[in-house]
Amino acid sequence: MPVEQTAPRWDEETDVVVIGSGLAGLAAAIEAGAAGSSVVILEKMKGFGGNSTISDGVVAAAGTPMQAESNIVDTPRRMYDDMLKAGLGLNQPELVRILTEQSSEALQWTIDVLGVKYRDRIDQFGGHSVPRCFTTHNHSGSAIIKQQLHKLKEQGMKIRTRVLLKKILMNNRNRVSGVLVQEGYQYPESESGVEKRIKARKAVVLATGGFANDIALRTSQDPRLTREIGSTNKFSTTGEALREALRIGAMPVHLSWIQLGPWACPDEKGYGIGPDFASYIAFPYGILVNPQTGRRFVNELGDRKMRADAILQVGQPCIGLADEAGVRASGKSIARCLKKGIVKKFDTLEEIAEVYQIPIPSLKKTVETFNMGVDRGRDPEFDKPVVSNATPLKHLPYYGIRLWPKVHHTMGGVLINTRAQVLDLSHEPIDGFYAAGEVTGGIHGACRLGSCAITDCLVFGRIAGRNSAS
Amino acid sequence: MPVEQTAPRWDEETDVVVIGSGLAGLAAAIEAGAAGSSVVILEKMKGFGGNSTISDGVVAAAGTPMQAESNIVDTPRRMYDDMLKAGLGLNQPELVRILTEQSSEALQWTIDVLGVKYRDRIDQFGGHSVPRCFTTHNHSGSAIIKQQLHKLKEQGMKIRTRVLLKKILMNNRNRVSGVLVQEGYQYPESESGVEKRIKARKAVVLATGGFANDIALRTSQDPRLTREIGSTNKFSTTGEALREALRIGAMPVHLSWIQLGPWACPDEKGYGIGPDFASYIAFPYGILVNPQTGRRFVNELGDRKMRADAILQVGQPCIGLADEAGVRASGKSIARCLKKGIVKKFDTLEEIAEVYQIPIPSLKKTVETFNMGVDRGRDPEFDKPVVSNATPLKHLPYYGIRLWPKVHHTMGGVLINTRAQVLDLSHEPIDGFYAAGEVTGGIHGACRLGSCAITDCLVFGRIAGRNSAS
Incomplete structure (x- = not known):
């Protein structure tokens, strides 16, 4: 092209x-x-902030003063090891080193320079070996976006919305020289708006996010992820800017590593409220059942990929089950889930079997076998670690949820170096071209750990900004 | 660019x-x-046939007359299911359907049209659910290449060697119109030879193989695969043509899925002779030991990826051990391995520990535990299926081999459709551009099964040839 x-x-x-x-x-x-x-900031949608505004607002940072105060021993190296373990070693080590070494400073920057407020607690998400996950006061990425906007206003900048990137332009020395955009773009009409050429004297920074909702792109990499599979992302999370970067010769990396959430419920849109019930109640205290067979089929506490792949293999939504004791043990409220019908309440296993069309004899046998395992402290079927306060599934009422994976994060994108420069197919930086955040690949490898995405955005966003200006 | x-x-x-x-x-x-x-056929190296000439010459085909004669019930659908299972569902289903449906015809074509001779036996390689693997008489892909050359000669064609592809040229209607090449190219001098432009009135077919020996490209996708990791491929298996296809806008797919052979020995080059000892003797009848700990660390009969990843995680070559009873039970000769020093003979565990620098107390304990498992018919450590004729490791002499994974196959490449047309970043065919074989991606998904690579080359090579001529 x-x-x-x-x-x-x-x-x-x-x-x-x-x-x-x-x-x-x-x-x-x-x-x-x-x-x-x-600086000119362009946003294709009517609203600003993209998918970041609906993220959970949790930032991973290692070696922070707050951890030290809580006697949590943590170092960037430890976080590096956690990320490489989750990433199955596919992560670009130098990028992980930068991310982890600058994670504490990035968090501090949001506090000191942006004025973001965080909750007092420090959480330990799955795959992290110590507590290092810091949650914004409103449990949303919007808390950071809002403060970034304040800062930009102070600096005299604002975001131009409804401007779609059409082409990244290069001069005859193979340097990115600017962009062709469409102002007044109306999503999703690709030809809407008025063409405009903006010259970038120093650089173009690509920060367009992932492609979780780009059906064509994601099925080219993982054909299972058809339109029938939902997403936790905003509908606007598509890959046209990533394609444009590839068109001008950026090196693709890890495009087929697409993270699915096994905790997602098909009876609601987006991330929703079901995942809390699944992750904190059904998976640790209950069971996940194939409705065709009435049997468990995967370790409910296995990694995201293992569980999501197993549900897709079943070929239809599977059923997460728990009981009243599990709900209590979790310390979570499920009132909203019940009110919205995402979680349903049952008085008997027969009732569950009828509603979800599960063969009742095998469902009974499954619960019986699981309960024996809980009593003995060892799961005989999938070696799931039995949590210390687990009890057999027999404390009425029962609770059930339908689960079907949703696309959550696209680990792949364009390859960058430690200066956030986009690399070409010969592994050389493309002059004047930077990228940061989910549009890049290689940092998280096979699996992005919870709370590492915002750190990625902050660290490499800042690096891209500093270097693009030099 | x-x-x-x-x-x-x-x-x-x-x-x-x-x-x-x-x-x-x-x-x-x-x-x-x-x-x-x-037709003009261009080959960058001095010799023709590329990596195909050193392949094992085994072709997977489903629903063949030969299987029927042996009462083997097989269908393309069954082979399809096997490929999708191994590929973790990442395979493009339509491409797998074509490959499997045309597999029998492709095999028959090599017999009837090319005159290739096959051995009488039909093997069942790992991941195949029935015997469907047909081996050429000389156990090498060169048997097919040789007959292809005869056929080409009959047709009045010959291969031009030492011609390097520099650029795929497109006309102003975004159609591939020809190639810029360097005649008289001297590997690996990228600027050697004389530039020449060849117009392709109908099409260019890319069939340049994988990139197992392209250190820069493979480390961009999997940073573990540094120069320290060998390859079973010819040294010329590099990715410059794949890069060129991406440069003109081909859709990349599965580039990070790179298959390693866990059965490879670092004490010899290429595929070598060690893999036979590892695969047929040490893994089924013996154990794989981490020399740092003296302990087993993975199911020796797990899938290739699991085992190779585990060895890489150890960070140094690991030791495959067996005894005389294992060698006998396998029915294999290890004379060549011993003569070349790839496999070593030992009279005591102490001797093994000394040569490979393994802590002897834990090595003894490891063997003891393993032997108890063999006696009981169940591996207590990794649930390895204990083969029926296994015996405890105590029948002298012992045999040992150093094992360190080598890059074997690159599953990724450019995305094609069922007509073997290369797709662009918008999923549309690039006019006048076809591809087949290991340079394409998406067919094998996460894992290419043994013997499916040649079928892939034959089926999609023929499709590309037929369609490019139309």
Whole structure:
């Protein structure tokens, strides 16, 4: 496909063009602005912040003063080891090193420079070997986005919404020189709006997020992820900017590593409220059942990929079951789940079998076998670690949820170096082209750990911003 | 990166240009020629046949007359299921359907049209649910290559060696129009030879194989696969043609799925002779030991990926051990392995511990535990299926081999459709551009089963050839 070679007539000039207004893009814009560059921030949607605004707002950081105060011994190296373990060694080690070494500073930056407030607790998400997960006061990434916007306002910058990236333009020295965009774009009409060429004197920073809702792109990499599979992401999380980066010769990496949430319920849109019941109650205290056979089929506490793959293999939504004792042991409230019908209440196993169309004899046998395992402290079927306060499934009422994986995170994207420069197919930086956040690949490898995405956006967004301005 | 837009002065014209002279390229050339097209076949190396000539020459085919004669019940659907299971569902289903449905015909074509001779036996390689693996008389892919060459000669075609692909050229309608090559290329001098432009009136077929020996490309996708990791492939198995296809906008798929052989010995080059000892003797009848701990660390009969990843995690070559009873039970001769020093003979565990620097107390304990498991018919450590004729490790002498994974196959490449047309980043066929064999991706998904690679080359090579000529 052709790359524009002749010098276009520019409609506008700036030092740095940032594409995308999520956590990574705004971090880049703030740093580029702080370094004295003029910055144009472009967002394709009507609202700003992208998928970052619906993230859970949890930031992983290692070796922080807050951990030290709580006597939590942690180092960037330890976080590095955790990320490489989860990533099955596919992670680019130098990028993980940078992310982990700068994680504490990035968190502190959101506090000191942006004024983000965090809750007092420090959590330990799955795959992290110590507590290092810091949650914003409102348990949402919007808390950081909001403060980034304040900062940008102080710096005299604002986000231009409804501007779609059409082409990344290169000059005849193979340097990224600007962008062709459509102003007044109306999602999803790809030809809507008015074409405009913006010259980027210093750099273009790509921070357009993942492609969880790009059915064509994700099925090209993992054909199981058809339209029938939902996503926890905003519907606008598509891959047109990633494709454009590949078109100009960026090196793709790990595109087929697409993370599914096995805790997702098909009876609600997006991330929803069901995952809390699944993750904190059904999986640790109860069982996951194949409705065709009435049997368990996977370790309910296995990793995300193992569980999601197993449910997809069944070929239809599976049933997560727990009882009243499990709910109590978890310390969680399921009132909202019950009210919205995401979780259903049952008085007998027969009732469960009828509603979910499970063969009742095998369901009874499954519960019986599981309960014996709980009594003996060892799961005879899948070696699931039996949690210390687990009890047999017999304390009425029972609770059930339908579970069918949703696309949660796309680990793959364009390959960057430690300066956040996008690398080409010969592994050389593409001059004037930077990227950060979920549009990049290689940092998380096979599996992105919970709370590491925001750290990624902050650390590499800031690096991209600083370097693009230099 | 720029794509040539202006019409070049052509030095030569032909209907079809085939890049690569392995099984896929020659299958394409034969079919294109049979359809009446003029064909130019280009090979970068001095010798023809590429990596195909050192393959084991085993072809998977389902629903063949030979299976029926042996009362083996097999269907393309069954082979499809086996491939999707091994591929973890990442395989493009339509491509697998074509491969399996045409597998029997492809095998028959090599017999009837090419005159390839096969051994009488039908093997069942790992991951195949029935015997469907047909071995050429000389147990090498060279048997097929040789017959392909005869056929080409009959058709009046020959292979031009030492011609390196530099650029795939496109016209201003985004159609592949020809190639820029270097004639008289001297591997690995990328600038050697004389530039020449060959117009392809109908199509260019890319059949350049995998990138197992392209250190830069493979480490960009899997950073563990540094220069320290060997390969079973020819040294010329590099990715410059794949990069060129990506540069003109081909859709990449599964680049990070790179298959390692856990049965490879670092004390010899290439595939070597050690894998036979490892696969047929040490893994089923003996144990694999981490020399640092003296302990087993993985199910020796787990899948290739599980075992190779586990050895890499250890960080140094691990030791495969067996005894005389294992060798006898396997029915294999290890004379060559012993003569070349790939396998070593020992009279005591102490001797093994000294040579491989294993802590002797834990090695003794490991063997003791394993032997108890063999006696009881159940492996207490890794649930390895204990083979029926297994005996405890105590029948002198012992035998040992060092094992360190080698890169064996790159599952990823460019995405094609069922007509073998290369797809672009918008999932549309690139006009005039076909591909077949290991340079393509998406067919084998996460794991290519043994003997399916040649079938892939034959089936999609022929499809590419037929369609490119039309």
